[in-house]
Amino acid sequence: MSLRIGDIAPDFTIDTTKGPIRLHDWAKGSWVFFFSHPADFTPVCTTEMGRTAQLAADFAARNVKPLGLSTDTVKEHLKWIDDVNDTQDTDLQFPIIADEDLVVARTYDMIHPEESQTAAVRSVFIIDPALKIRLTMTYPMNVGRNFTEILRVIDALQAGDANRIATPADWIPGGKVIIPPSISNAEAKTLFPQGWKELRPYLRLTELAKV
Ligand code: BEZ
Numbered sequence: 001m002s003l004r005i006g007d008i009a010p011d012f013t014i015d016t017t018k019g020p021i022r023l024h025d026w027a028k029g030s031w032v033f034f035f036s037h038p039a040d041f042t043p044v045c046t047t048e049m050g051r052t053a054q055l056a057a058d059f060a061a062r063n064v065k066p067l068g069l070s071t072d073t074v075k076e077h078l079k080w081i082d083d084v085n086d087t088q089d090t091d092l093q094f095p096i097i098a099d100e101d102l103v104v105a106r107t108y109d110m111i112h113p114e115e116s117q118t119a120a121v122r123s124v125f126i127i128d129p130a131l132k133i134r135l136t137m138t139y140p141m142n143v144g145r146n147f148t149e150i151l152r153v154i155d156a157l158q159a160g161d162a163n164r165i166a167t168p169a170d171w172i173p174g175g176k177v178i179i180p181p182s183i184s185n186a187e188a189k190t191l192f193p194q195g196w197k198e199l200r201p202y203l204r205l206t207e208l209a210k211v
Helices: 043-054 056-061 074-088 103-107 147-163 185-191
Strands: 031-036 064-070 096-098 122-127 133-139 177-179 197-200 203-206
Touching (some): 043 074, 056 064, 133 147
Parallel strands (some): 064 096
Antiparallel strands (some): 031 122, 197 203
8 A cells, every 4th residue: 555645754774875774763853855767877966965965965954964865775876976966066964765675665655657668757755854745746767856845845845834824836935834723713812813804714824924
């Protein structure tokens, strides 16, 4: 059965480019952007790894640790990282899992046999500091992910946790947010003293204080 939002991210211990990692220890206290890619020395993957490395400061500012995975070896990953750094003008420092036996990829349902029996598709798991899976996305092998969206959705999850709000379509930080229907007007008066605009009783928009 595939993993779902709200599940605890299954633990594992595995070799990475930064040595062995036990997920639940390594992730402690941080958010994790856990993502798989099909193979080292391939073009789309090279750009994705480079983009993740370029965004290191943006992930750190959100208390997020990136963690890559493919079914290649540590030796292959390390050789490829030189190419990533060269071609994408970056310095990749986050760990990449070497899942040669497909153990983690199978646990996280990253192997989609109609695509490949041995290589992972482009899965994303956003894991929170309580080790809960908060978001999943699956992209095919030939489409690179949008890293602006990955940061945006992390911002939305964190803003939701901090303020008990939901975010509307195409929200970006600074935009209006939604007071969820589970919060009564009486409670909203305490939580959102700045007030709100009620378009419908179930659709109330407010603004968060700028940070
Ligand atoms: C790529 O990274 O370019 C790629 C990898 C596997 C299948 C298709 C594309």
